[in-house]
Amino acid sequence: MLTIHAAELLLPGDRAPVPGGAVLVHGDRIAAIGPYEEVAAAHPAARVRRWGGTLTPGLVNRHGTALLEHTYFPDDPFELDALGAEPLTGPALAGLAPNEARRGNSARRCTQKLLARGVVAVGARLTTPSVRTAVRRAGLEVLPDAAPVALDSFDPALLDPLAGVALADAFRAPLVVGGGARFAVFGVGDEEGLLVRGAEVCVATVIGGRLVHRRR
Numbered sequence: 001m002l003t004i005h006a007a008e009l010l011l012p013g014d015r016a017p018v019p020g021g022a023v024l025v026h027g028d029r030i031a032a033i034g035p036y037e038e039v040a041a042a043h044p045a046a047r048v049r050r051w052g053g054t055l056t057p058g059l060v061n062r063h064g065t066a067l068l069e070h071t072y073f074p075d076d077p078f079e080l081d082a083l084g085a086e087p088l089t090g091p092a093l094a095g096l097a098p099n100e101a102r103r104g105n106s107a108r109r110c111t112q113k114l115l116a117r118g119v120v121a122v123g124a125r126l127t128t129p130s131v132r133t134a135v136r137r138a139g140l141e142v143l144p145d146a147a148p149v150a151l152d153s154f155d156p157a158l159l160d161p162l163a164g165v166a167l168a169d170a171f172r173a174p175l176v177v178g179g180g181a182r183f184a185v186f187g188v189g190d191e192e193g194l195l196v197r198g199a200e201v202c203v204a205t206v207i208g209g210r211l212v213h214r215r216r
Helices: 036-042 064-069 090-096 100-115 129-138 191-197
Strands: 002-010 021-026 029-035 047-057 059-061 119-123 141-143 183-186 202-207 210-214
Touching: 002 036, 002 183, 021 036, 029 036, 047 191, 047 202, 064 100, 064 119, 064 129, 100 119, 100 129, 100 210, 119 183, 119 202
Parallel strands: 002 047, 059 119, 119 141
Antiparallel strands: 002 021, 021 029, 047 183, 183 202, 202 210
């Protein structure tokens, strides 16, 4: 099925922004990019998803090793009384000593947080089999992590792929015709607003043409 994803602003990643832009998805690939009126006119039978805000290439989180291998995300609500709500790192994580299953479940919870921030790829060295499985099932691409971060305490900014980086540096790859359909939509209408608000304003994430996150 052909699906048009239309937004107030389209940032292809390698060319000028397109106000009122759209991306046409066929299967797991991008079939067309341009102003919505042109894409829709050329493909009148396509299903249309209209998004408020800005559509961008999917983002990369470079802190995958720290988040997935060296942080434990408690299971809300079942572990909150025993562990609290804050992710565990450093000595607290060592004291918990989670087994393989708990580490995999933590990674699954982490991947959901990443998808909810428009992330389609992580820089990571994944050594735990259950963690690798969780990441693969989420559809996230794994890139080399040259400098893993050792954590003594958890910093929420590690979850935000836009924290401390230029917007273009956070993109996994530009949106191109024939390329993979991996992109995100954020609930702000301009680049400046996106950088100020951060990736938490993500309203939708698409990987392989599938809607893997949608804000409810």
